[in-house]
Amino acid sequence: MSTRRSIPNRSAGQRALLWFIGSAEMLCAAHVFTENICTISSAEGPSMTPTLPATGSWLLINCMHRRGRDIRVGDLVAYRIPIFAHSRGVKRVVGMPGDYVLLETPGGPNPNASMIQVPEGHCWLVGDNLEASRDSRMFGPVPLALVDGKVDATFTSHTPGVGRKWRWVTNPFDEERTIASTSATTSR
16 A cells, blocks of 8 residues: 655645745855856957957856966966956966066067066966957056956857867966976986
């Protein structure tokens, strides 16, 4: 003999309240996830070509690197642009606190370009396409507090001849760091 649990009949008001509570819980969980774990964002503009196409890119941003936590020179980061309220950008980190960076485009019109030391609590961000990028060369060092996260992967939806493509974003200096640390340990 099987026993069946009876489910109490709920009024329309009770069902609506339960639906509302469940929806609110899901929205809270989604908010916590996208603010603290990772989020997806679109990227447009020529400043990061050839790394990212000018249109049709989606980025997986690791929010665990928020406020510059564990970012290094060579990483791609999403950040809030300091001179444009509510605008976000993606650039490459070329200087961390204490590093010296060139204030102008290398090989630019000023052969006597000066250098600046990145202040504590800031980073120096530059686009891969130097001629088309508004970056730290324009607005100076970026406070680490404006870094939203590190770009871990890209999805390109309009790559001619390739179609749709996911790819992990790697730091171009990681291979050099590995080679340098390997040669340092073998020379001992």
